[in-house]
Amino acid sequence: MTTITVTVNGKSYTRDVEPRTLLVHFLRENLSLTGTHVGCDTSQCGACVVHMDGVSVKSCTTLAVQADGASVTTIEGLANGTELHALQEGFWEKHGLQCGYCTPGMIMSAADLLKNNPNPTDDEIRHGLEGNLCRCTGYENIVRAVRYAAEKMNTVNAD
Amino acid sequence: MIPSAFEYATPATLNEAMAMLAADEDAKLLAGGHSLLPTMKLRLAAPTKLIDLRKIGELRGVSASGGGARIGAMTTYAEATASAALKGYAALIDATSIIGDTQVRNRGTIGGAMAHGDPAADLPAVMLALGATVNVIGSAGSRAIAIDDFFVGMLTTALEEGEIITSIDLPALAAGTSTAYVKFANPASGYAMVGVAASVTMSGGKVSACRIGLTGAGPSATRLEGVEQALTGSDGSEASIASAVANAGDGLDILGDIHAGEDYRRAMVSVYAKRAIVAAIARA
Numbered sequence: 001m002t003t004i005t006v007t008v009n010g011k012s013y014t015r016d017v018e019p020r021t022l023l024v025h026f027l028r029e030n031l032s033l034t035g036t037h038v039g040c041d042t043s044q045c046g047a048c049v050v051h052m053d054g055v056s057v058k059s060c061t062t063l064a065v066q067a068d069g070a071s072v073t074t075i076e077g078l079a080n081g082t083e084l085h086a087l088q089e090g091f092w093e094k095h096g097l098q099c100g101y102c103t104p105g106m107i108m109s110a111a112d113l114l115k116n117n118p119n120p121t122d123d124e125i126r127h128g129l130e131g132n133l134c135r136c137t138g139y140e141n142i143v144r145a146v147r148y149a150a151e152k153m154n155t156v157n158a159d
Numbered sequence: 160m161i162p163s164a165f166e167y168a169t170p171a172t173l174n175e176a177m178a179m180l181a182a183d184e185d186a187k188l189l190a191g192g193h194s195l196l197p198t199m200k201l202r203l204a205a206p207t208k209l210i211d212l213r214k215i216g217e218l219r220g221v222s223a224s225g226g227g228a229r230i231g232a233m234t235t236y237a238e239a240t241a242s243a244a245l246k247g248y249a250a251l252i253d254a255t256s257i258i259g260d261t262q263v264r265n266r267g268t269i270g271g272a273m274a275h276g277d278p279a280a281d282l283p284a285v286m287l288a289l290g291a292t293v294n295v296i297g298s299a300g301s302r303a304i305a306i307d308d309f310f311v312g313m314l315t316t317a318l319e320e321g322e323i324i325t326s327i328d329l330p331a332l333a334a335g336t337s338t339a340y341v342k343f344a345n346p347a348s349g350y351a352m353v354g355v356a357a358s359v360t361m362s363g364g365k366v367s368a369c370r371i372g373l374t375g376a377g378p379s380a381t382r383l384e385g386v387e388q389a390l391t392g393s394d395g396s397e398a399s400i401a402s403a404v405a406n407a408g409d410g411l412d413i414l415g416d417i418h419a420g421e422d423y424r425r426a427m428v429s430v431y432a433k434r435a436i437v438a439a440i441a442r443a
């Protein structure tokens with residue numbers, strides 16, 4: 001067992017973990033934060049994307065021990081109280097989800113994209129979401145949802 | 160899928176890391192983990208110990224050095240893409256901005272990619288074209304490995320047991336040199352089925368020197384020396400490029416699979432060699 005301290009959604013947790021524990025399992029099973037999903041065994045689907053020290057990572061391909069000392073944000077940490085994040089609102093408004101399995105990862109990847117590029121073109125949105133697979137939507141509405149969020153965030157920032 | 164059990168350590172210095180490596184022959188170094196952890200999850204690898212390099216400060220960062228650049232082994236693709244010191248190496252940025260996906264680029268490291276020697280990885284072609292040097296340290300001391308000697312075979316490099324890559328040096332580009340990398344990506348994995356990097360130096364309207372690196376097509380990355388010879392001395396026109404690449408794949412060891420058979424892949428070597436050279440010259 002290795003003792004790690006990880007700040008998740010602003011709260012610090014100290015836990016003993018086996019080194020082989022994946023970050024996604026630490027979040028889901030030790031911290032009961034089940035918003036982050038596991039969709040594959042090959043690091044390709046992006047259902048598990050969270051932010052670690054400000055950049056998006058696949059938590060199925062990161063060990064919990066690698067997050068020792070880091071600050072992690074999951075989908076649960078995105079909303080501001082009861083006020084949805086612009087991306088969450090965008091996915092709702094633009095029907096960016098069907099079954100919703102890919103959605104937490106899509107939103108976390110999109111949040112990383114918008115942080116670096118607040119005004120992406122549709123091509124840039126698709127490139128930014130390359131690591132996220134969706135089996136339902138055909139991606140069109142996901143791109144619309146991200147565009148909606150970008151527009152909303154830019155208007156709010158302009159105010 | 161969960162890896163089999165292992166110990167985990169975060170040495171603070173290279174000396175500590177080397178001692179740990181020497182003490183346990185089944186220990187492995189951990190960089191970004193984006194080649195190693197997927198294989199461990201599938202239980203294709205089961206190291207007894209992971210020696211995480213993330214706390215060793217000297218492996219990080221990119222610096223300008225002697226007109227060229229030194230890339231710390233633990234530099235991620237995303238950091239390389241954003242680095243001012245690497246801006247001039249367009250072929251490198253072509254690769255580091257399209258490898259895998261955003262999350263792979265946020266974690267995967269330049270040193271890890273080189274050490275892994277994956278036959279379908281992008282960087283090997285780029286490093287061959289740029290004429291890089293791989294700096295390593297081991298119990299016998301430090302040494303610099305010329306890139307032409309580095310890729311030995313399928314997942315095999317010139318790294319000796321117990322050696323750690325500390326940095327990669329890129330030489331200064333000669334005046335009139337421009338570079339590019341293009342790839343034919345596997346539609347499922349994104350890895351290169353054929354990837355070609357070209358570095359072309361023009362002087363007085365002629366190609367005075369060039370280096371062309373190929374990855375993805377065969378068991379390990381290699382230079383396309385026949386193409387280099389045919390292109391050198393030509394005027395760099397579309398017609399001269401077409402003639403230089405015409406037989407680019409001949410005589411190469413090519414691997415076919417369900418995504419692209421051997422003959423097709425061999426044909427694509429010419430196609431992508433041409434595209435890379437055209438793209439490089441267009442940037443001159």
Ligand SMILES: Cc1cc2nc3c(=O)[nH]c(=O)nc-3n(C[C@H](O)[C@H](O)[C@H](O)COP(=O)(O)OP(=O)(O)OC[C@H]3O[C@@H](n4cnc5c(N)ncnc54)[C@H](O)[C@@H]3O)c2cc1C
Binds near residue numbers: 190194232263324
């Ligand atoms: C979904 C996905 C898509 C990908 N797509 C691509 C792609 O399109 N193109 C591409 O090129 N790659 C791709 N990759 C691979 C990615 O680039 C890897 O991150 C990279 O090849 C290895 O770097 P790493 O830092 O993750 O190394 P790790 O996985 O940590 O290590 C790889 C190997 O190198 C050794 N090692 C690491 N650092 C050192 C060092 N400093 N000295 C000596 N040995 C060391 C380790 O012991 C291990 O054996 C993809 C990976 C994933 C998961």
Ligand code: FES
Binds near residue numbers: 046
């Ligand atoms: S669970 Fe599929 S990429 Fe992490």
Ligand code: FES
Binds near residue numbers: 096097100102134135
């Ligand atoms: S909404 Fe079902 S996988 Fe994307």
